[in-house]
Amino acid sequence: MESTLKWFSEGPMKGTYVRNAIIKTSHPVPLKWKITAIINEHDHQIYQAELDRDKDVFSCATTRLRCTRLDDPSTIAEMRVYLQVPYSGMEYDRIQRRAQQEEIYEPSELRAYKKLTRHGPTQTFTPRLLGYSEDKQGPTGWVPGGFLVTVVWERVSGESLALRLKDRNSLFWELPLEKRNLIREMFVQQLANMARLGVMLHRPTARNLVFDRRAERLYWVGFYNAKVTRGARFNKSLIAAFDLAKPPAGSQIWRAASWSGDLSGWGL
The missing domain is CATH 1.10.510 (Transferase(Phosphotransferase); domain 1)
Structure with missing residues (x-):
C-alpha cells in the first residue's frame, strides 16, 4: 500500500514514512526501525471551531506501519505516527500563522502502553512498548513546532x-x-x-x-x-x-x- 494522505506523501513529510525508510525512537533508549509495510492511514483534520467546542480533540493525521528493529530484524513490531496538521482551510497559510497552532499531545495509545508495560500483571498479556518519541516538527513542517509522536509496540503471536x-x-x-x-x-x-x-x-x-x-x-x-x-x-x-x-x-x-x-x- 502506498501512502495516500497528503500529510505523509506530500510536502515536508514526503519520503519519510515509506517502505525501507529508517525511523528513530528516543525512549526508553535510542533505537532505529526499518519500515516493512504501510498498514493504514487516517485523516483527523478538524476545523478550528471544533477545537473551541471540545478541548480534547486535535487536528492530526496518523499512519500505522509494520517495522523491524534495525539491529535485530527478528524483532517485528507495529508503529503508529501522530502528526499535527493545520486546521481545515489553513493548510497553505503562511508558516508563521500555522506555527501559532502548535500543540503538545500525548496520545492515549502511548499512555496506555506506558502503563501496561510497567505493570507486572498486564505486561504478560498485552504488547510491550518497545520505543517512542515525542518530537516537534521542524520549521518547514505542516505545523512548525507541532507534535510528531511515534509509538512502537510488540507484535504478538497468535x-x-x-x-x-x-x-x-x-x-x-x-x-x-x-x-x-x-x-x-x-x-x-x-x-x-x-x-x-x-x-x-x-x-x-x-x-x-x-x-x-x-x-x-x-x-x-x-x-x-x-x-x-x-x-x-x-x-x-x-x-x-x-x-x-x-x-x-x-x-x-x-x-x-x-x-x-x-x-x-x-x-x-
Missing part, C-alpha cells in the same frame, strides 16, 4: 479470535469447549487486572483478542483511542461484548452493573 472460519463462525467458536473455557477463564482474570490499572480498549470486540494456540496464551491488542483512567470497576458483561459467551435470548440481566456473572443458560 490469531485474532474474530477471524472468520467455516459456517460463518469466528475462530473462538471453532475451538473445542475446553479451549473456550480456558480462554474465558484467562479473559476474566485479565479483565480484572485491566480495570484495576485503569486501561480499557475503545469499543472492545473479539478483534481485540489474539490467542496463541501453541503457547495457550491470550493477548489483548488494539489500544488506539484507549481509555486511560486511575482505575475502574470491572464488569463481567464484557464477556458478551467480546463474543466469548452468548446470553440467553431476550435476557437483559447481564447488562446490569449488579450482575453476578453467572453464566447458567448461556451458550458456551
Whole structure:
C-alpha cells in the first residue's frame, strides 16, 4: 500500500514514512526501525471551531506501519505516527500563522502502553512498548513546532479470535469447549487486572483478542483511542461484548452493573 494522505506523501513529510525508510525512537533508549509495510492511514483534520467546542480533540493525521528493529530484524513490531496538521482551510497559510497552532499531545495509545508495560500483571498479556518519541516538527513542517509522536509496540503471536472460519463462525467458536473455557477463564482474570490499572480498549470486540494456540496464551491488542483512567470497576458483561459467551435470548440481566456473572443458560 502506498501512502495516500497528503500529510505523509506530500510536502515536508514526503519520503519519510515509506517502505525501507529508517525511523528513530528516543525512549526508553535510542533505537532505529526499518519500515516493512504501510498498514493504514487516517485523516483527523478538524476545523478550528471544533477545537473551541471540545478541548480534547486535535487536528492530526496518523499512519500505522509494520517495522523491524534495525539491529535485530527478528524483532517485528507495529508503529503508529501522530502528526499535527493545520486546521481545515489553513493548510497553505503562511508558516508563521500555522506555527501559532502548535500543540503538545500525548496520545492515549502511548499512555496506555506506558502503563501496561510497567505493570507486572498486564505486561504478560498485552504488547510491550518497545520505543517512542515525542518530537516537534521542524520549521518547514505542516505545523512548525507541532507534535510528531511515534509509538512502537510488540507484535504478538497468535490469531485474532474474530477471524472468520467455516459456517460463518469466528475462530473462538471453532475451538473445542475446553479451549473456550480456558480462554474465558484467562479473559476474566485479565479483565480484572485491566480495570484495576485503569486501561480499557475503545469499543472492545473479539478483534481485540489474539490467542496463541501453541503457547495457550491470550493477548489483548488494539489500544488506539484507549481509555486511560486511575482505575475502574470491572464488569463481567464484557464477556458478551467480546463474543466469548452468548446470553440467553431476550435476557437483559447481564447488562446490569449488579450482575453476578453467572453464566447458567448461556451458550458456551
